[in-house]
Structures are given as C-alpha cells and as structure tokens.
Amino acid sequence: MSGTGSPELTVSDATDLRVAVVAAQWHRTVMDGLLDGAQRALDDLGVTTRTVLRVPGSFELPVAAAVLARQGVDAVVALGVVIRGGTPHFDYVCQGVTEGLTRVSVDTGVPVGFGVLTCDTEAQAIARAGLAGSTEDKGHEAASAAVATAAVLRAATEPGRWPVAPTP
Known part of the structure; x- marks a missing residue:
C-alpha cells in the first residue's frame, strides 16, 4: 500500500481475530517505529x-x-527494512523476502501484511517508519491491511455466504 491513494479500510469486528506480528531487529530505530505503528x-x-x-x-x-x-x-504482520548498499545483497534479500511472504500467504490462506521497507537510504526508511516527523506509517498500514483481509476472508467463508454472485 502506498501513502498516496491508499484505501479507506473499514473493519466491522476484529476483536476476536488472532494476529501475529513478526519483526526484524536490524535498523532498530526504524523497526521500533514500524512495530509501534x-x-x-x-x-x-x-x-x-x-x-x-x-x-x-x-x-x-x-x-x-x-x-x-x-x-x-x-x-500475520511482517515488518522489516532493507536498505540498499553497494552490493547485490539488497536485491537478493528483497526478492527472497517478498517471494517468501507471498508464498506463506498463498500456501496457508493466512493474510500476511507486508510491512517490509525496501529503501535506497536510511532517510527514506525513517520517513516511512511512523516516527515523529515521518510522512508515512507503514507498520500501521501493514497491520491494518492484514486484519482487514482476515475479516473479509472470515466473512466470505461464513456459512450461508456462498455462492456469491460475481460483480460485473
């Protein structure tokens, strides 16, 4: 989700949902902001x-x-940050994390909120970390998206909800 044009998420009842947050430890300041969000x-x-x-x-x-x-x-909400360096390490880690989290979600049917920042600089990461002075709060967005998706999936699988007519 991008800060510009992001949807207004509405979740009617998430009080009984069980959510796990997994967060990396590298770049402590950024990670603390993402986790707080x-x-x-x-x-x-x-x-x-x-x-x-x-x-x-x-x-x-x-x-x-x-x-x-x-x-x-x-x-599940996955939070991390990868900052570009002078080697291809950035590309390998970003690709592995993205493909791995996608696979988890698709293989298990459990939504995974993608709160992994992939930035060129530490300043870009700080701007997205939800800290004082940040322009975006990607930790908050990732958790909101994961919970909203879980709520939609729960509603879609409740007895009597199927078959659902396709939208034109």
Missing part, C-alpha cells in the same frame, strides 16, 4: 489476541511467518 493499528481495530516475535533480520521473516500462520492465527 502495527501495535497502534491492532489497538485501533480492537485486536487483543496477539503475538509479537522478533527475528534477526528481514530474510528470516518468511520462515517465522510460516510457523505463525500454521499455528492458527488469522493474520
């Missing part, structure tokens, strides 16, 4: 059942998300 979103949405795990870096997010998704949570 995710926690605020869960508070705003009334989610009280949550687990927070910290892993060493962004590359470790997919395996932790997979384990959490298989534990019966309704949504």
Whole structure:
C-alpha cells in the first residue's frame, strides 16, 4: 500500500481475530517505529489476541511467518527494512523476502501484511517508519491491511455466504 491513494479500510469486528506480528531487529530505530505503528493499528481495530516475535533480520521473516500462520492465527504482520548498499545483497534479500511472504500467504490462506521497507537510504526508511516527523506509517498500514483481509476472508467463508454472485 502506498501513502498516496491508499484505501479507506473499514473493519466491522476484529476483536476476536488472532494476529501475529513478526519483526526484524536490524535498523532498530526504524523497526521500533514500524512495530509501534502495527501495535497502534491492532489497538485501533480492537485486536487483543496477539503475538509479537522478533527475528534477526528481514530474510528470516518468511520462515517465522510460516510457523505463525500454521499455528492458527488469522493474520500475520511482517515488518522489516532493507536498505540498499553497494552490493547485490539488497536485491537478493528483497526478492527472497517478498517471494517468501507471498508464498506463506498463498500456501496457508493466512493474510500476511507486508510491512517490509525496501529503501535506497536510511532517510527514506525513517520517513516511512511512523516516527515523529515521518510522512508515512507503514507498520500501521501493514497491520491494518492484514486484519482487514482476515475479516473479509472470515466473512466470505461464513456459512450461508456462498455462492456469491460475481460483480460485473
């Protein structure tokens, strides 16, 4: 989700959803902002059942998300940051994390909120981390998106809701 043009998410009832947040430890200031934003979103949405795990870096997010998704949570929020350096490491990590988190979501049917910043500079990451003076709050956005998707999936799988007529 981008800060410009992002949708207005409405979640009618998320109080009984179980949400896991997995956050990397690299770039502590940025990560603390992302995690605070995710926690605020869960508070705003009334989610009280949550687990927070910290892993060493962004590359470790997919395996932790997979384990959490298989534990019966309704949504996972993955938070990390990868800042471009002078080697191809950035490209490999970003691709691996993105593909890994996508696979977790599709393979398990559990929504994964993508709160992984992939930035050229630390200043760009700070601007998106939800800190004082930041222009965006990607941790809040990722948690909100994961919970909203979990709520939609729950509503779509409730007895009596199917078949749903396709929209034109």
